[in-house]
Amino acid sequence: MTVPTVDAATPPKLAVENIQKTFFKSVKDDVVGIPVLNGVSLSVSQGEFVSVIGPSGCGKSTLLRIIDGLIQPEGGRVLVDGRIVSGPGSDRAVVFQYFGLYPWRSVLRNVEFGLELKGVPAKERQEIALENIAQVGLRGFENHYPHELSGGMRQRVGFARALSLDPQIILMDEPFSSVDEQTRELLQEQLLELWSATRKTILFITHSIDEAVYMANRVVVMGARPGRIVEEITVDLPHPRTSEVRALPRFGEIRAHAWEILKKGIRESAELNAAA
Amino acid sequence: MTAIDDIALQAERARIRRTKIDRVLIVVCTFIGFLAVWEIAGRLSNPLFFAPVSDVVREFWLSLLDPRGRLLNGLVETLSVLVPGFVIASVLGVALGVLMGRSNLGFQILDPYVTIFYNTPRVALIPLLLLWIGVGDPLKIVIVILAAIFPVSVNTMVGIRDVSAQFTEPARSMNATESQLLRKVILPATFPYVVAGIKLGLGRALTTVIVAEFFVSVSGLGGILQATSSSYQMAKMFAPVIILAAMGVAIDGLLTYLERSVLRRYRS
Numbered sequence: 001m002t003v004p005t006v007d008a009a010t011p012p013k014l015a016v017e018n019i020q021k022t023f024f025k026s027v028k029d030d031v032v033g034i035p036v037l038n039g040v041s042l043s044v045s046q047g048e049f050v051s052v053i054g055p056s057g058c059g060k061s062t063l064l065r066i067i068d069g070l071i072q073p074e075g076g077r078v079l080v081d082g083r084i085v086s087g088p089g090s091d092r093a094v095v096f097q098y099f100g101l102y103p104w105r106s107v108l109r110n111v112e113f114g115l116e117l118k119g120v121p122a123k124e125r126q127e128i129a130l131e132n133i134a135q136v137g138l139r140g141f142e143n144h145y146p147h148e149l150s151g152g153m154r155q156r157v158g159f160a161r162a163l164s165l166d167p168q169i170i171l172m173d174e175p176f177s178s179v180d181e182q183t184r185e186l187l188q189e190q191l192l193e194l195w196s197a198t199r200k201t202i203l204f205i206t207h208s209i210d211e212a213v214y215m216a217n218r219v220v221v222m223g224a225r226p227g228r229i230v231e232e233i234t235v236d237l238p239h240p241r242t243s244e245v246r247a248l249p250r251f252g253e254i255r256a257h258a259w260e261i262l263k264k265g266i267r268e269s270a271e272l273n274a275a276a
Numbered sequence: 277m278t279a280i281d282d283i284a285l286q287a288e289r290a291r292i293r294r295t296k297i298d299r300v301l302i303v304v305c306t307f308i309g310f311l312a313v314w315e316i317a318g319r320l321s322n323p324l325f326f327a328p329v330s331d332v333v334r335e336f337w338l339s340l341l342d343p344r345g346r347l348l349n350g351l352v353e354t355l356s357v358l359v360p361g362f363v364i365a366s367v368l369g370v371a372l373g374v375l376m377g378r379s380n381l382g383f384q385i386l387d388p389y390v391t392i393f394y395n396t397p398r399v400a401l402i403p404l405l406l407l408w409i410g411v412g413d414p415l416k417i418v419i420v421i422l423a424a425i426f427p428v429s430v431n432t433m434v435g436i437r438d439v440s441a442q443f444t445e446p447a448r449s450m451n452a453t454e455s456q457l458l459r460k461v462i463l464p465a466t467f468p469y470v471v472a473g474i475k476l477g478l479g480r481a482l483t484t485v486i487v488a489e490f491f492v493s494v495s496g497l498g499g500i501l502q503a504t505s506s507s508y509q510m511a512k513m514f515a516p517v518i519i520l521a522a523m524g525v526a527i528d529g530l531l532t533y534l535e536r537s538v539l540r541r542y543r544s
Contacts, residue, residue, distance in 0.1 A: 068449055088451050100446035103541045104464045114450040117460070145541045165450065 011082030013201045014067065014169055016042040020075030021062055021227075036062050037073070038226035044169075047199045051212035052220045053258065055266050059227025060205045064171050067203065068094050080169065090118065093167035097174040099154045101146040107133065107157050108142040114165045125164075132160040136190065152183035159194065169201045177207065185243075188215060192241055209262065213255050214241060221258060223265030225273060230265045233258055327510035335511040336518055346500060347515050353496040354485060357413055361420025362481050366474060369425040373432025373473075377466075378458070383433070394426040398480065399487045411492045416485060423484035424477035428470065435469025436462055468539050475531045482524060 021037040036059040044050050054060050065071040067078050069087040078085040080092065093114070094100075101110050108129055109116075115125035133142055136156040146154055155175055162170055175191075176184040192215065195202055206212050212219045216235055223230040235254055237245055245251055311329050318328025339347035375382040376390070402419060409415045439462050447461045489498025497516040504513040 070445060070449055088449050090451065094446070094449045096442075096446060098442045100442060102443065102461070102464070104467070104538075113447075113460075117447070117450050117452050117456055147541050 011079065012043045013046040013081060014044040014203070015079040016040060016067060017079070018076040019063065019066055019073045021059065021066060021071070021073045035226035038228050040227065040229055042220060042229065044201055044203060046201055048218065049195055049202045049204065049216045050218045050220060051216035052203065052205045052222060053207065053209055053212045053262065054222030054227065055224045055262065056207065058222040058224035060222055061173055063227070064094070064173050064203065064205055068092050068171055090165055091167055092169045092171055093162035093165045095158045095162050095170060095172045095175045097177055099158045101154055101157055103146050106143050106145055107138060110146070110157055111160045111164050114161060128164050129160070132163045135163065135194070136160045151179040152187055155179060155187060167200070169203065172202065172204045174205055174207060176211070191215070196240065209255055209258050213251065213258060214246060219258055221261045221265065224269040231261045323510060324508040325510065327514065331511040332514040336515045339515050346495070347519070350495055350497045350500045350516060351519055353493070354489065354498070357416040358420055358481060358485050361417040362424055362478065365421040365424035365477060365481065366428055368421070369428025369473065369477065370432050370470060372425065372429040374436060376429065377433040377436025390426060390429060394430055398423045398484050402488055402491055406491065415492060416488050419484050419488045420481045424481040427476035427480060428473040431469045431473025431476070432466060435466035439465045468542050471531060471534060471539065478527050482520070486520065
């Protein structure tokens with residue numbers, strides 16, 4: 001496993017150290033433990049865009065929730081700027097696959113939500129929210145309700161809400177998997193633009209190899225049962241990423257390589273299961 | 277737009293207009309027929325047991341015109357126990373539902389009793405409560421509360437227990453406190469369930485208050501029904517029935533409007 005070397009004096013933006021996670025399940029009259037993550041370590045520097053891919057059930061969404069502090073691991077720790085994470089914090093924000101919007105709140109009030117929880121005064125949080133709504137291209141939709149928006153627009157509200165909290169790290173859990181193909185490409189472009197404009201550190205979980213390679217500086221490939229990191233691939237494709245990048249031979253090479261590793265991981269876990 | 281399109285459009289408009297007119301005609305004609313049958317049946321039958329619609333409408337109109345009359349006083353009396361009783365029942369019902377939905381201990385302790393009360397016909401308690409509380413408004417208010425509180429609390433509880441992680445997880449991720457989670461996420465998410473509980477509870481409260489008035493009131497709407505029917509004043513007896521029917525329809529309409537306007541947002 002390759003871990004990027006980091007200057008000892010400055011800790012990485014995000015460090016995940018040897019995470020162990022087990023889920024417990026009732027079976028008949030007993031409880032069994034199912035290992036979900038086994039010794040996952042990862043280091044992400046400031047401003048990096050890191051994708052995580054892996055077969056379903058490899059625990060990538062669980063890993064994201066542990067990093068956010070929504071789930072506590074049984075072992076290991078998560079550090080942001082060298083400080084141990086003990087729960088959710090305003091230095092991290094999540095963009096959910098299911099958007100996570102509140103249907104009784106307008107776009108504006110959804111984007112304001114995190115600021116409202118923090119106790120930011122009404123006028124100030126409205127200003128911040130309006131600015132971020134404009135940034136994701138939803139000006140004019142402030143007073144719409146989620147049920148009036150398309151999937152792609154809803155996820156842009158999700159972005160705006162995350163951005164409003166001005167986090168240092170944005171954790172994205174398969175953010176584009178519930179929108180259609182064309183919308184997905186538009187959202188990918190928009191996210192890359194936002195990333196280069198804000199230089200946030202992004203951890204991006206996806207099940208699409210193409211998306212993982214296209215978006216990131218580095219692709220982390222996970223294997224399943226128990227979830228672990230199989231390999232990290234550096235994506236040496238030029239920026240800005242535009243649709244031409246997808247046509248480069250190098251893009252195809254990296255994607256093929258990622259797929260090989262992913263396949264190996266799937267085979268290995270099948271063998272492990274057969275042996276068990 | 278071509279001429280052919282235009283002709284097709286006109287034809288479609290005419291068709292929609294005709295369907296609308298047809299629908300109104302059907303409703304109006306059947307209603308006139310219904311009134312005619314009522315009128316004839318009323319004139320042919322023994323006046324001790326039935327009244328023609330013309331008499332009913334005249335009595336009803338006269339009662340409405342008399343501001344100090346028995347009917348309007350009865351309505352005020354019934355509403356004066358129904359409204360406070362129902363408000364108390366809703367507030368307590370939601371509180372009880374929150375307690376049972378949020379606390380496992382609360383659920384384990386309260387659930388058996390709530391289940392028993394929810395399924396006991398409230399009117400069966402009237403004679404017992406009459407003995408304990410005596411005749412008067414407090415009795416009727418207690419009856420209304422008992423009728424309405426359990427549908428509200430059971431619905432609230434189910435709603436709270438059903439709140440999806442898709443609502444709680446983002447709030448937790450944004451560092452919501454337990455109190456913020458309850459006020460800003462769980463309660464709003466439960467709102468459609470509470471409305472359904474209120475709809476059910478109001479129907480039960482209305483029924484129960486009328487039955488209670490059969491027992492203990494001479495002047496409420498239930499009392500008037502009881503008094504006029506036992507003295508065979510058929511035309512007068514229909515007046516409170518009309519008012520109750522109107523109240524039921526109005527409440528249902530109001531809550532349906534609420535469902536259409538606010539709850540529409542919850543379905544995506």
